[in-house]
Amino acid sequence: MDNRTSNGILAGNPLFRLGLGVCPALAVTTCASAALGMGVATACVLVCSSLVAFVLGKVVSEKGTVATWIMVTACFATVAQFILKGWFPELASELGIFVPLIAVSSLLLSRADFASNNSLGAAMGDAVGMGIGYIIAMTLVGIVREILGQGTLFGSDLLPFTPMTLVALPAGGFIVLGLLMGCWNAITAKKNGKEETQA
Amino acid sequence: MKLHLSPAPHVHSPQTTRALMLNVLVALIPCAIAGVYLFGFSAILLMLVSVLSAVAGEAIIQKILGQKSRINDMSAAVTGLILALNLSPRTPWWVAMAGSLFAVIVVKGLFGGLGDNFLNPALAARAFLLVCWPRYLTTWAAPLAADAVAGATPLANPAGYTLGQLFLGNIPGSIGEVCKPAILLGLVYLLFTKTITWQIPVYMTAFTGVFCALMGGGFVESMLSGGVLFAAVFMATDYVTCPMSTKGQIVYAAGIGLIIALIRKFGLYPEGVTFAILLMNVATPIIDRFTKRRVYGYEDNKKKEAKANG
Numbered sequence: 001m002d003n004r005t006s007n008g009i010l011a012g013n014p015l016f017r018l019g020l021g022v023c024p025a026l027a028v029t030t031c032a033s034a035a036l037g038m039g040v041a042t043a044c045v046l047v048c049s050s051l052v053a054f055v056l057g058k059v060v061s062e063k064g065t066v067a068t069w070i071m072v073t074a075c076f077a078t079v080a081q082f083i084l085k086g087w088f089p090e091l092a093s094e095l096g097i098f099v100p101l102i103a104v105s106s107l108l109l110s111r112a113d114f115a116s117n118n119s120l121g122a123a124m125g126d127a128v129g130m131g132i133g134y135i136i137a138m139t140l141v142g143i144v145r146e147i148l149g150q151g152t153l154f155g156s157d158l159l160p161f162t163p164m165t166l167v168a169l170p171a172g173g174f175i176v177l178g179l180l181m182g183c184w185n186a187i188t189a190k191k192n193g194k195e196e197t198q199a
Numbered sequence: 200m201k202l203h204l205s206p207a208p209h210v211h212s213p214q215t216t217r218a219l220m221l222n223v224l225v226a227l228i229p230c231a232i233a234g235v236y237l238f239g240f241s242a243i244l245l246m247l248v249s250v251l252s253a254v255a256g257e258a259i260i261q262k263i264l265g266q267k268s269r270i271n272d273m274s275a276a277v278t279g280l281i282l283a284l285n286l287s288p289r290t291p292w293w294v295a296m297a298g299s300l301f302a303v304i305v306v307k308g309l310f311g312g313l314g315d316n317f318l319n320p321a322l323a324a325r326a327f328l329l330v331c332w333p334r335y336l337t338t339w340a341a342p343l344a345a346d347a348v349a350g351a352t353p354l355a356n357p358a359g360y361t362l363g364q365l366f367l368g369n370i371p372g373s374i375g376e377v378c379k380p381a382i383l384l385g386l387v388y389l390l391f392t393k394t395i396t397w398q399i400p401v402y403m404t405a406f407t408g409v410f411c412a413l414m415g416g417g418f419v420e421s422m423l424s425g426g427v428l429f430a431a432v433f434m435a436t437d438y439v440t441c442p443m444s445t446k447g448q449i450v451y452a453a454g455i456g457l458i459i460a461l462i463r464k465f466g467l468y469p470e471g472v473t474f475a476i477l478l479m480n481v482a483t484p485i486i487d488r489f490t491k492r493r494v495y496g497y498e499d500n501k502k503k504e505a506k507a508n509g
Binding site: 161162164166169175181 | 293
């Protein structure tokens with residue numbers, strides 16, 4: 001696997017290592033399916049906008065970059081919103097405002113910036129890796145919160161004990177995200193002890 | 200002659216964390232005995248489960264984080280026992296276990312262990328349980344009953360109990376909070392051994408009474424119902440999470456009293472002691488900052504400013 005891609009998934013995981021895209025990771029991860037949907041939508045927008053940002057990076061002047069990246073991500077976020085509303089209306093209503101908000105996600109902007117400053121191969125490898133890493137991280141948070149908070153997994157009953165309501169609330173989202181972040185750091189630190197995180 | 204040079208402080212205190220925690224454990228014994236007398240075997244079971252899982256949880260988290268094991272300082276045992284005394288006698292044992300583990304692992308261990316927790320672990324665990332499983336924490340039992348008879352607490356049914364009942368603890372409630380003479384006995388022991396000072400317990404109880412009375416409750420009744428007295432003696436006085444100066448402690452106690460009164464009067468829950476103390480725990484660093492004492496030999500900052508301006 002390309003070095004940039006594996007970095008995006010493990011050592012430089014956007015959610016668990018870089019702390020990017022945290023807002024939806026707290027807001028729409030109360031059940032695993034919504035978290036997975038949000039992850040996929042973000043990843044698709046990420047790959048598309050990174051490609052366009054790579055092309056535009058050659059022509060846009062230094063001063064206009066942030067505004068340009070927001071225009072680009074907003075375009076693709078709107079497309080994603082229409083697709084979700086058209087084909088997955090239930091998921092779209094569950095994700096609500098957080099799909100259009102992909103446009104101003106720190107994850108998208110930082111990756112667009114990276115793409116514009118690097119070769120096409122590195123830019124796409126990074127976007128795909130970060131996208132997959134974000135999907136995995138979101139789904140993990142969603143799975144843990146759905147099992148503990150509602151006693152179900154992807155909608156089917158699972159838990160023998162009374163679910164913990166707190167985990168389904170925002171405060172529980174912070175606690176679960178923090179604990180998963182800690183575990184992820186411990187695991188990746190052990191695995192690639194010498195390899196540095198590439199932001 | 201050999202001179203030993205070392206920086207101040209030069210006077211050592213014989214007090215260790217372990218000795219202080221043992222004092223607290225001893226002070227809790229009357230409450231525990233009263234709880235067992237009033238509510239029977241289930242109280243013993245809850246206390247055992249809670250203490251054992253708190254100590255085990257502390258050992259596990261210190262092992263995982265690679266810290267030196269400090270379970271001998273007894274602070275985890277105190278946390279476990281205080282949590283159990285804060286639960287209804289009809290709480291299932293696994294709920295107590297989950298609470299103890301949350302207290303020592305999430306609230307205490309992950310924030311750096313004893314001394315670095317910004318919330319009182321036992322109270323944070325109680326709030327956690329209250330939000331997670333409200334049904335188990337708000338099912339009360341009548342005291343001295345052969346069968347488990349459900350009862351309404353004085354906060355839900357203020358007219359149902361006399362002052363004498365409220366004082367002696369012949370009322371439904373948490374295991375440790377109902378019997379006021381036992382709590383006062385513990386308070387006297389803690390004051391006698393200089394484990395705590397009198398300010399926080401006295402001010403907190405008094406402010407709660409005053410604010411509740413202002414909002415239409417009974418002055419004495421509001422101090423004797425719910426967990427006010429128990430919390431004032433054993434939980435608001437937690438060294439780590441209360442302000443250091445006396446002035447700061449008065450602000451802290453008044454804040455707790457006001458929030459308790461507000462929650463009791465307007466809140467969703469009948470009792471607000473848990474959330475009141477947790478909120479003031481969070482405010483403690485700010486209180487400490489604004490009530491800093493003048494350092495000996497230095498001028499007061501405010502006076503200096505006045506001089507510079509005038």
